[in-house]
Amino acid sequence: TLALMTLTLDDPSGYGRIVRDGQNNVQRIVEQKDASEAELGIPEINTGILACTRSFLDDCLPKLSSNNAQGEYYLTDVIAMAVQSGLTVETLQPEFPWEVDGINDRVQLSRLERLYQLAQAESLMRDGVTLRDPNRLDVRGSVQIASDVIIDVNVVLEGDVTIEEGVVIGPNCIIRDTNIGAGTVIEAYSLVDGAIVGERCTIGPYARLRPGTELADKAKIGNFVETKKSYVGEGSKVNHLTYIGDSQIGKGVNVGAGTITCNYDGANKFQTVMKDGAFIGSNSSLVAPVTIGENATVGAGSTITKDVDDNGLAVARGQQRNVSDWKRPQKK
Missing domain, CATH: 3.90.550.10 (Spore Coat Polysaccharide Biosynthesis Protein SpsA; Chain A)
Structure with missing residues (x-):
């Protein structure tokens, strides 16, 4: 034939x-x-x-x-x-009929792209997904989305993406090659790339999860946080303005604002371990390889270069010096 x-x-x-x-x-x-x-x-x-x-x-x-x-x-x-x-x-x-339309220029290509995207959006909605605006969703790969998922405007789904029931994705997010567990909320302007996200997690706004990131259930990644090749344990919080790279974080850990894991010495990368219940004060630098013990505390503003024992306190700051009656320089 x-x-x-x-x-x-x-x-x-x-x-x-x-x-x-x-x-x-x-x-x-x-x-x-x-x-x-x-x-x-x-x-x-x-x-x-x-x-x-x-x-x-x-x-x-x-x-x-x-x-x-x-x-x-x-x-x-x-x-x-x-x-x-x-x-x-x-x-x-x-x-x-548009499936066999001819494409002779970029204008026709863009029109067909929108028709194709709208067809995918309508298919998702028929399967029980809520789209705030079906005209403002781009699917650029293979997606599996459960029912009762809510997706806001200008979301881009790339590669292999699996989204479980009850997930909420805020506006202007990019989700790429990622599995997202049930009940997780991803706030606006977040990029989740090559990650495994557990159930009932909170991400963003303005968060970036890079490849190799794995979040256990109920983990929280806040605004302006970047993670890479790291595990964040159940219920742990990395709330804001923080970089977590090549790290293993246990359960119930709190990482304060401005904390940095110093994982790269210019030639090699090393791992930071924060065990269950550790508390990392704000504006701390953890110079890998280093381990923070269970329920240990790192004082705010510390640069940690040595392991911290379980239940211990580590404070590593420069000494403060106050000068009385100091006069500010004046413009000449």
């Missing part, structure tokens, strides 16, 4: 028409300029998409002729050749 994709249009002008016999079998394709008045009234047109064997083409292509109104070699003549050789021409039509 030879398979041919056709389309029925209200206005078929400009397209080759599908000519059938009394039994509705395809006989040939006639181009617009070669068509008779009766043939011009045929609404079924050629989309330019067909499937056949290589051996058939090897046989019929050398027989093509330019003896027609346009003086061109019509590839569509192979349909009549197929019929004459005894092949059955099977036809089918696309689900949506």
Whole structure:
């Protein structure tokens, strides 16, 4: 057989028409300029998409002729050749006419992209996903989304994305190659890339989870936090203005604002470990490799270069010196 994709249009002008016999079998394709008045009234047109064997083409292509109104070699003549050789021409039509539209410039490409994206958005909504605006969602990969998920405007889903039931994604987020557990909330302007996110987590706003990040259930990643190749344990909080790289964080850990894991010495990367219940004061630098013990505390503003024992306190600050009656410099 030879398979041919056709389309029925209200206005078929400009397209080759599908000519059938009394039994509705395809006989040939006639181009617009070669068509008779009766043939011009045929609404079924050629989309330019067909499937056949290589051996058939090897046989019929050398027989093509330019003896027609346009003086061109019509590839569509192979349909009549197929019929004459005894092949059955099977036809089918696309689900949506726009699926076979031609693209001649970037304007047409952008229009078709929006139609394609809207079709995906409508499919998700029929499966129980709430989209705040289906015109402002981009799906650029393979997504699996459970019911009762809410997605706000301008969200981009890339690669392989799995989103479990009850997840809420705020506006202007990018989710790439990530699994998101049930009940998790991702606030606005967050980028989640190559991560595994547990259930009932909170992320963002303005958070960046880089590849290798794994969040256990109920973990919290706050605003302006970046993580990379790190595990954050159940119920642990990394609330704001913090970098966590190459780290293992246990359960119930609190990481204060402005904390940095110093994981790179310019040549190699090292791991930071924060055990269950550790408390890291704000504006601390943890110079890896280093381990903060269970329920240990790091005082705010410390630079930690040595391991901290379980239940211990580490304070590493420069000594403060106050100068009385100090006069500020004046402009000359």
